[in-house]
Amino acid sequence: MKNKSKFSSSIALLFRYHPEFGALAGLVLVFIIFCFTATRFLSIESIAGIVTVASELGIIAAGVTFLMITGEFDLSVGTTFGFSAMILAITAKAGIPLWIGFLLALSAAFFIGLVNGIITVKYKIPSFITTLGAMMFWRGILLAVTGGFAIRYWGTSSFLYGLNGHFLGELRTSAIWFFAIIFLLNVILVKTPYGNATYATGGNKEAARILGISVDKIKITNFIICAMLAGLAGCIQFARFHSVDPIRGTGMELEAIAAVVVGGTLMNGGYGNLIGTLFGVLLMGMVRSGLIMSGAPAYWYQAFIGIILVLAVIINTKLKGWAIK
Amino acid sequence: MRDFSKNRIIFLFVIVCLTTLLFGGIVEAKTFNFYVVSHGGPGDPFWGVVMKGMKEGAEAITKGTDDTIKAIYSGPAKYSVEELVNMLNSAIATKPDGIAVTITDTAALDAPLRKAIAAGIPVIAINVPDPRPEAERIPYLFYVGGDEYLSGKKAAQRILAVRKPKKAVVTVHEIGHMGLELRAKGFIEVMTANGVPAEKLATYLDPTQAIEILKGYFAKNPDTDAIFSLGSIDSAYVITFLKEQGLDGKVIHGGFDVSEEVVHSIKEGTTLFTISQQQYLQGYLPMQFLYLLNKYKFLPANDVLTGPGFIDASNVKSVEELVMQKFW
Numbered sequence: 113m114k115n116k117s118k119f120s121s122s123i124a125l126l127f128r129y130h131p132e133f134g135a136l137a138g139l140v141l142v143f144i145i146f147c148f149t150a151t152r153f154l155s156i157e158s159i160a161g162i163v164t165v166a167s168e169l170g171i172i173a174a175g176v177t178f179l180m181i182t183g184e185f186d187l188s189v190g191t192t193f194g195f196s197a198m199i200l201a202i203t204a205k206a207g208i209p210l211w212i213g214f215l216l217a218l219s220a221a222f223f224i225g226l227v228n229g230i231i232t233v234k235y236k237i238p239s240f241i242t243t244l245g246a247m248m249f250w251r252g253i254l255l256a257v258t259g260g261f262a263i264r265y266w267g268t269s270s271f272l273y274g275l276n277g278h279f280l281g282e283l284r285t286s287a288i289w290f291f292a293i294i295f296l297l298n299v300i301l302v303k304t305p306y307g308n309a310t311y312a313t314g315g316n317k318e319a320a321r322i323l324g325i326s327v328d329k330i331k332i333t334n335f336i337i338c339a340m341l342a343g344l345a346g347c348i349q350f351a352r353f354h355s356v357d358p359i360r361g362t363g364m365e366l367e368a369i370a371a372v373v374v375g376g377t378l379m380n381g382g383y384g385n386l387i388g389t390l391f392g393v394l395l396m397g398m399v400r401s402g403l404i405m406s407g408a409p410a411y412w413y414q415a416f417i418g419i420i421l422v423l424a425v426i427i428n429t430k431l432k433g434w435a436i437k
Numbered sequence: 438m439r440d441f442s443k444n445r446i447i448f449l450f451v452i453v454c455l456t457t458l459l460f461g462g463i464v465e466a467k468t469f470n471f472y473v474v475s476h477g478g479p480g481d482p483f484w485g486v487v488m489k490g491m492k493e494g495a496e497a498i499t500k501g502t503d504d505t506i507k508a509i510y511s512g513p514a515k516y517s518v519e520e521l522v523n524m525l526n527s528a529i530a531t532k533p534d535g536i537a538v539t540i541t542d543t544a545a546l547d548a549p550l551r552k553a554i555a556a557g558i559p560v561i562a563i564n565v566p567d568p569r570p571e572a573e574r575i576p577y578l579f580y581v582g583g584d585e586y587l588s589g590k591k592a593a594q595r596i597l598a599v600r601k602p603k604k605a606v607v608t609v610h611e612i613g614h615m616g617l618e619l620r621a622k623g624f625i626e627v628m629t630a631n632g633v634p635a636e637k638l639a640t641y642l643d644p645t646q647a648i649e650i651l652k653g654y655f656a657k658n659p660d661t662d663a664i665f666s667l668g669s670i671d672s673a674y675v676i677t678f679l680k681e682q683g684l685d686g687k688v689i690h691g692g693f694d695v696s697e698e699v700v701h702s703i704k705e706g707t708t709l710f711t712i713s714q715q716q717y718l719q720g721y722l723p724m725q726f727l728y729l730l731n732k733y734k735f736l737p738a739n740d741v742l743t744g745p746g747f748i749d750a751s752n753v754k755s756v757e758e759l760v761m762q763k764f765w
């Protein structure tokens with residue numbers, strides 16, 4: 113700290129306590145670039161579109177953030193997303209009231225998260241492996257049960273509208289859910305003892321244990337939160353399309369992890385927050401929309417996300433190293 | 438005494454008859470193992486119908502003859518050429534009595550298939566043929582499936598017959614799939630030849646993102662008034678997109694493959710047509726052909742084209758029920 117000027121010390125402090133700052137800087141930069149290159153990028157439709165994509169991915173990513181701060185991974189969120197949506201679709205089609213189907217879908221997600229957590233914690237195997245297995249297993253069940261066919265529900269209801277309907281023109285209620293979840297989880301993370309325990313579990317497990325934190329319980333709970341949010345996102349998407357195919361959600365786990373990492377959360381735990389994830393998902397949605405509106409072939413999207421991901425991690429790591437010095 | 442010997446003769450006669458029937462049956466009856474190896478996993482509704490065709494084709498033989506058909510379907514859950522090759526190699530290793538396979542990637546499938554054919558395993562191409570000239574292509578017996586390139590051309594002609602669009606776009610949900618690329622090629626060629634600019638747009642698999650991609654594309658190209666979607670998954674997104682944006686009726690939509698949603702959309706008038714390869718036949722017929730080949734050495738003289746067939750307002754009612762029963 114001695115070598116730094118007062119100004120750079122305050123910047124260092126900013127990065128130390130605000131992991132989201134890098135993602136926000138990236139978001140602003142990308143936004144400015146696209147304002148010049150993309151047609152109709154600065155329109156309400158375009159911004160609403162970015163928020164809509166960010167909402168579903170972001171609800172998943174919020175759970176992934178929580179879990180990643182605890183030092184664990186969940187690769188099965190894409191599958192849980194599809195699995196819960198399918199349960200809601202099947203029950204809706206069978207004429208069961210939607211709110212019961214919704215609760216069943218969330219219960220299934222709860223169960224998937226619980227099993228992921230218990231196996232990871234009790235058998236001390238990397239969550240990367242546990243959840244990779246879960247991803248394959250539950251997707252397999254989904255394929256076997258549906259025989260590969262999509263389920264289409266033809267009814268309409270205010271319940272589904274509440275989950276993901278239109279309001280104020282181009283905006284969708286999924287955005288309300290998304291912002292509410294980000295806000296709520298961030299309050300839990302930053303202001304409550306549970307949030308402290310989550311950081312401590314991911315930062316230094318032994319120290320956390322000595323402080324009397326039940327590390328295993330915290331981890332299992334966060335696995336459940338992560339899975340249930342993925343399930344909720346699946347139901348929210350179903351509410352808009354009224355149909356689910358059995359490969360729904362494939363690849364979403366990686367997009368969610370990418371968004372969380374871009375948002376400044378460290379993969380080995382102990383550092384990160386929800387605001388960073390909010391900026392991370394918005395950044396990813398913006399890159400996709402912006403590229404298409406700039407006239408770049410949609411095939412380029414993945415290549416750009418790849419570059420942004422690696423750049424973001426390099427910058428975040430450097431900044432964090434510098435800020436802590 | 439006389440009664441006793443008479444009974445004994447009848448008894449012996451019955452035993453001889455039963456034995457002949459029983460052993461005759463055992464000697465004649467055989468079990469044939471057939472594989473369907475495809476690039477499409479059980480998650481794609483299109484392949485669900487092929488699987489149903491395969492299962493019912495095999496069952497029809499097992500029920501109707503003394504022989505038994507064991508039919509096994511394998512395909513990667515997510516499009517992957519490597520996994521397709523691995524699955525094919527596993528199938529070949531069991532030395533089956535026949536394989537029906539999709540030639541999605543000639544470079545990757547050439548070597549394993551030539552090896553299988555050299556080892557005497559009958560190979561039928563289904564769904565996607567080897568597009569190279571006959572002298573260069575994998576020497577499979579024949580092809581059962583649609584003609585992708587022709588389908589794309591017909592789709593463009595069908596749209597042009599209604600109205601000449603200002604600009605047309607083709608949505609691609611599985612990038613790099615040769616069959617989809619051929620459909621797009623046929624479509625774009627006919628459109629371009631008629632003075633309509635047309636191009637491909639990658640939409641991927643997630644519906645929310647696909648719709649935003651379409652919205653972005655329409656913001657950049659607002660004069661687009663025709664969409665050709667290459668499969669039932671992206672047809673569903675396109676239909677939702679058109680309805681949400683109030684573009685149904687203004688933008689002509691032609692699709693590929695059949696689903697409950699597309700049928701509904703044709704009835705409503707949002708979708709003009711969808712092309713079917715009648716893919717049930719791509720599962721059913723290989724079972725029959727491979728059986729007839731193994732048993733009686735029969736071979737058809739030519740490829741068997743199962744498509745393109747069109748579903749539009751004129752015939753949608755007659756196939757609707759069959760779509761529900763997963764035949765289409």
